[in-house]
Ligand code: NAD
């Protein structure tokens with residue numbers, strides 16, 4: 104029986120993790136749950152999974168949460184605010200913490216979990232992208248495991264089992280191509296929020312769905328792969344694979360290529376991040392290659408999707424540049440979702456923000472440097488967005 108806590112329990116990653124716990128109650132037990140503001144769902148989860156500790160980030164919802172839980176026949180610890188979320192991350196004898204918070208908001212809770220000696224089932228990629236330079240030394244210092252739950256990185260990690268340390272030569276990340284993979288580039292200026300939220304293969308939170316449409320998600324995953332597997336950027340490639348059956352591949356020194364396959368279902372990488380090195384039997388639908396049919400591949404179009412190159416450049420720049428890229432992207436996506444900037448403005452404001460930071464990038468950033476860079480990048484994007492031409496802010500209907 105493994106005890107786990109879940110940060111972001113009401114989101115796509117959080118609910119899928121609880122689905123696993125629900126199906127395999129002999130294997131997993133929930134110790135802590137934390138979320139931003141969805142009190143109703145959180146209260147239902149508390150009733151069903153009976154955690155020892157619960158936190159809600161939005162302090163205004165604390166009263167409602169307490170009322171909703173008051174009628175239960177046991178009394179969990181109930182907390183609010185960022186401190187509350189951090190307390191859930193480090194509480195009790197949970198062995199593993201699933202990081203399903205979206206964005207750099209996950210950074211401090213993840214650090215708290217690592218410092219408390221918890222293994223991390225890492226879904227919240229923004230934490231590693233922004234905080235890699237401080238998170239990795241902490242992982243080392245506290246002897247915890249950072250187990251990838253992102254499907255591509257789980258695929259790479261699964262393929263790497265049994266490969267000697269210096270055996271890896273190249274990483275090939277697969278990308279579905281997102282919502283606009285079959286759109287002509289000229290049409291992208293007419294993209295609406297609704298269009299961007301239609302992912303062809305995966306059902307996920309809004310932010311990562313927009314990141315998939317710009318292919319920034321794949322760019323962020325390149326940086327995530329660099330930090331997780333210590334691979335140089337020049338040896339991390341992206342290939343478009345519209346069917347999302349091959350979740351990523353590794354090339355070894357002798358040119359052998361290994362891949363991990365499966366239906367697109369996030370429960371598998373989540374389960375492996377929790378069960379590693381064991382393999383737990385499931386009754387999930389097994390892969391049928393004939394039903395899957397053709398598996399096709401094509402080169403990513405860097406002119407159509409400039410975010411990929413922005414991510415490679417930020418990763419190669421090192422220091423706090425990937426924190427700036429990530430924060431600028433978070434802010435730009437939020438503005439797009441509020442219909443304040445157009446889809447094609449997303450890469451523009453990110454590029455300008457990264458350019459402005461270049462001369463201020465610390466070589467070996469501290470946590471404070473990273474938080475400061477994150478904060479600066481968000482403010483800079485707001486200023487940049489204000490300065491965009493009026494015509495560019497109007498999102499026309501197709
Ligand atoms: P989501 O929007 O569906 O859920 C986010 C969750 O985080 C919600 O429960 C929300 O309440 C919570 N949250 C947000 N800010 C918080 C804060 N400050 N404190 C506490 N809780 C907070 O997002 P998602 O799709 O589940 O994605 C979560 C993370 O996992 C992201 O980093 C994403 O990139 C990564 N990821 C998701 C998928 C997927 O299939 N959904 C796949 C790979 C990676």
Ligand code: MG
Pocket residue numbers: 253254255324
């Ligand atoms: Mg992924």
